[in-house]
Every structure is written in structure tokens, then in C-alpha cells.
Amino acid sequence: MSTLLSRRKKIALFSLIIIISCAIYFAHQSSYLSFAYFNQKKDELLYLVQTNELLASLIFIGLYILVTLFTPGAAMFSLAGGFLFGVLKATAFIVIAATISGSITFLIMRYLLGNAVQQKYAVRLKNFNHELHHYGSYYLLMVRVIPIFPFFLVNSIIGLTKIRLTTFAWTTALGIIPGTLIYTFAGKQIGNINSPRDVLSLPLLLALICLGLLALIPVFIKKRQKSL
Numbered sequence: 001m002s003t004l005l006s007r008r009k010k011i012a013l014f015s016l017i018i019i020i021s022c023a024i025y026f027a028h029q030s031s032y033l034s035f036a037y038f039n040q041k042k043d044e045l046l047y048l049v050q051t052n053e054l055l056a057s058l059i060f061i062g063l064y065i066l067v068t069l070f071t072p073g074a075a076m077f078s079l080a081g082g083f084l085f086g087v088l089k090a091t092a093f094i095v096i097a098a099t100i101s102g103s104i105t106f107l108i109m110r111y112l113l114g115n116a117v118q119q120k121y122a123v124r125l126k127n128f129n130h131e132l133h134h135y136g137s138y139y140l141l142m143v144r145v146i147p148i149f150p151f152f153l154v155n156s157i158i159g160l161t162k163i164r165l166t167t168f169a170w171t172t173a174l175g176i177i178p179g180t181l182i183y184t185f186a187g188k189q190i191g192n193i194n195s196p197r198d199v200l201s202l203p204l205l206l207a208l209i210c211l212g213l214l215a216l217i218p219v220f221i222k223k224r225q226k227s228l
Contacts, residue, residue: 035076042083042190049084057085057093064097068151069104075199078180082187090184091177098180099173102155106168109159117160129162135219136163137171144175145212147200151176178211 038045049056060081068074074094081090118125132139140158143149158168186199200208 035079038076038080039190042080045080046084053085057089060084061093061097064094065101065104068098068101074098074151075183075197078183079187079190079199082184083190084187087181087184087188090187091180094180094184095173095176098151098176099169102151102172103165103169105152105155106159106165109156114160118162132161132163135222136161137167138215138219140168140171141175141215142212144172145178145215146209147179147205148209175215178208182208 060077064074064077064081067077078090078094081094084090085093118129140163143154182204183199
């Protein structure tokens with residue numbers, strides 16, 4: 001009976017996620033959440049922020065959590081945050097919101113599928129889990145720093161592993177700082193940007209990739225020491 005109830009809860013939760021994801025996706029595709037709409041209304045929004053910054057900050061953090069919870073793409077919000085709150089405040093808000101959002105997705109995936117996947121493929125995942133147990137934080141830092149890995153996808157996949165929530169949270173918070181700083185800084189010059197895609201030039205992307213790969217240096221050093 002308890003197993004049946006657990007399955008029903010998981011099905012209900014999964015259905016709710018699908019509904020919320022679709023709602024957020026279609027809202028994200030609407031003109032009200034588009035880059036063009038923000039560019040058109042940015043001065044009015046800036047005035048609202050200046051008149052009630054605390055409320056505006058809480059709304060921004062809440063919206064960022066919702067947008068990144070089940071759907072990919074928050075570049076526009078990062079640009080908007082940089083314009084509305086400044087580089088440092090916006091970066092702090094985004095790091096907080098993204099860490100909360102990522103942790104929620106992580107926990108949902110672990111509850112829905114993570115334990116089942118680990119039990120079913122325990123033998124096959126033995127070496128993989130061993131690797132993550134020793135070096136998981138370094139790998140997570142790498143995928144967070146390099147912006148080519150979709151945020152929502154990483155959160156979902158890591159939720160299927162045995163990595164601890166605390167490790168997931170601090171690597172997320174630390175790893176997204178470089179990319180977030182780039183987007184919030186670009187947001188200060190939002191009038192010169194036609195699309196969020198214009199922010200990451202090839203040299204910037206390569207620089208972030210190199211920075212992300214630096215996180216793997218301790219892995220190679222430790223493995224080298226073990227082999228000696």
C-alpha cells in the first residue's frame with residue numbers, strides 16, 4: 001500500500017512539474033519576457049526598482065528561481081539584473097536564486113528517479129560513483145564554470161547521482177560566478193546589445209572553458225600521486 005501511495009505521489013509530482021514547465025516555457029516565449037520587451041520597458045522598470053528596491057529584489061529573485069527551475073535559459077534575466085541592480089547586487093541575487101533553483105531541481109530528480117536509478121544500475125555505476133565520491137566537486141565546478149552545459153540539464157543529471165546536496169549547492173554558487181559577472185556587466189551596457197547571444201564572444205567563451213578546465217587540475221594531480 002505504501003509503495004502504491006509513493007508511486008502516486010511521484011506521478012502527481014511529475015505531472016505538476018510538466019504543467020509548470022509548460023507554463024513557464026510559454027510565458028518565457030511570450031513578448032512580456034522577451035529581450036525586446038525588456039529593452040523597451042527598461043527605464044520604467046528601473047524607476048520601479050529605485051522606488052522600492054527591496055520588493056523589486058525579492059520579485060527578481062523569485063522570478064529567476066521560477067524561470068530556471070524547469071526550463072533552460074536565464075540569460076535575459078541576468079542581463080536585466082545587471083541593468084536594474086548593478087553588477088555586484090545582481091550577481092549576488094542570481095547566485096542565490098540559481099543555487100536555490102538548482103537545489104530544488106536536484107532534490108526533485110533524486111526523489112523521482114535518483115534512488116531508483118542507483119538501485120537498478122548499482123553494479124554498472126560502481127566505478128562512476130567511486131569517481132564522483134573522490135572528485136565530484138571538481139567535475140561540478142568545471143561544468144558550472146563552462147556555460148555550454150545547460151543549467152537545468154546539469155541539475156537534473158546530478159540529482160540522479162550520489163553527490164551530496166551540500167556539495168552540489170556550494171559548487172553551483174561558486175561555479176556560476178564568472179559567467180554571471182559577464183552577463184550582469186553586459187547588462188550595464190544593455191543598449192548596445194541586440195540579443196543575449198551577443199554577450200559571449202568566442203574569446204570570452206574560450207576563457208571560461210580554460211577556467212573550467214583548471215578545476216580538473218587537482219583531479220589529475222591526485223590521480224598521478226596515486227599511480228606513483
